Amino acid sequence: MLLEQTLSDWQSWSASKPVVIEPLKGGRTNHSFLIEVGSQRAVVRINAENSHSLGIDRQQEADILSLLQPVGGVPKIHFMNDQVLISEFIDGRQWTDDHLKSTENFEKITRLLNKIQGIPLPKNSQRRSYVDYCQHYIQQLPKSRQASEKSVIKALEHVALEVDQSSWEPVISHHDLVxxxxxxxxxxxxxxxxxxxxxxxxxIDFVRLYGGGYSHPITEKILLLQKGIDELWSLVQG
Known part of the structure; x- marks a missing residue:
C-alpha cells in the first residue's frame, strides 16, 4: 500500500511517472523496489515499522544524507520521509570480502571515508554515546534475558564506556559498513x-570493514563493541 501511495504521488518528486521493475533482495528489515523514472532507474525503500527499535534515527539519516549529497560517493536522494526513501540506483560491482584484500581498494575506501569525515558537522550535532546506544537495545530485552545475560551486558557496557571516554572527535560514521x-x-x-x-x-567504519587488521589504539575495544551491538540487534529483531 505504501509503495503504491508513494508512486501515485510521483509528481511531488519526479518529472516522469515511475514504473516498478522488480523487488530487490538482500535487505534484512526494509522492503526495496527497483523503479524506472524516465530514462533513469531509482530505488524505493519502504522503511521497517520497527526502525526505532532497531536503533535507527530516520531524521538523523536524512540530515546526514543531506550533508553527503554535495560530496559524492553516495546515491542522490530524490525523496525522503520517515517511511520512504527514493534514491538513485547505483549500477556497478558490489564489493566482497576479497576486495578488502587489495591495497589499492584500501586506499580507495580510505580516500572516500576521509572525504566524508572531513565534512563539518552541524553546530547542534550530538556525538554518539555508545553506552546509550547499547542501553537502547538492552532495555527492550525481557527482564529474564537481561538477568541471564547480566555479566555479558555488564562487559558490553564497560567497553562502550571505554570507547565513549577515549579521546576522539565525532565524524559522519556509517556504522554498518560491510x-x-x-x-x-x-x-x-x-x-x-x-x-x-x-x-x-x-x-568505527574502518574497524567494521577490516576488523583487527585496522591499526588503531582502540581497535580491539571497537571490535568488542560492534560484536555486542550486533548480538543485541539480532535479539531485538528476533
Whole structure:
C-alpha cells in the first residue's frame, strides 16, 4: 500500500511517472523496489515499522544524507520521509570480502571515508554515546534475558564506556559498513544504506570493514563493541 501511495504521488518528486521493475533482495528489515523514472532507474525503500527499535534515527539519516549529497560517493536522494526513501540506483560491482584484500581498494575506501569525515558537522550535532546506544537495545530485552545475560551486558557496557571516554572527535560514521554496502562504478566508489549513520567514532567504519587488521589504539575495544551491538540487534529483531 505504501509503495503504491508513494508512486501515485510521483509528481511531488519526479518529472516522469515511475514504473516498478522488480523487488530487490538482500535487505534484512526494509522492503526495496527497483523503479524506472524516465530514462533513469531509482530505488524505493519502504522503511521497517520497527526502525526505532532497531536503533535507527530516520531524521538523523536524512540530515546526514543531506550533508553527503554535495560530496559524492553516495546515491542522490530524490525523496525522503520517515517511511520512504527514493534514491538513485547505483549500477556497478558490489564489493566482497576479497576486495578488502587489495591495497589499492584500501586506499580507495580510505580516500572516500576521509572525504566524508572531513565534512563539518552541524553546530547542534550530538556525538554518539555508545553506552546509550547499547542501553537502547538492552532495555527492550525481557527482564529474564537481561538477568541471564547480566555479566555479558555488564562487559558490553564497560567497553562502550571505554570507547565513549577515549579521546576522539565525532565524524559522519556509517556504522554498518560491510562490503555489501560498497558499489564500485566507472564514476568511483559509492557507499549505500546509511540508515544506521550517526556522528560517531572516526575508526568505527574502518574497524567494521577490516576488523583487527585496522591499526588503531582502540581497535580491539571497537571490535568488542560492534560484536555486542550486533548480538543485541539480532535479539531485538528476533
Amino acid at each position: 562490503p555489501e554496502n560498497l558499489i564500485e562504478t566507472e564514476q568511483g566508489l559509492f557507499i549505500l544504506d546509511w540508515e544506521y549513520a550517526a556522528y560517531g567514532h572516526p575508526a
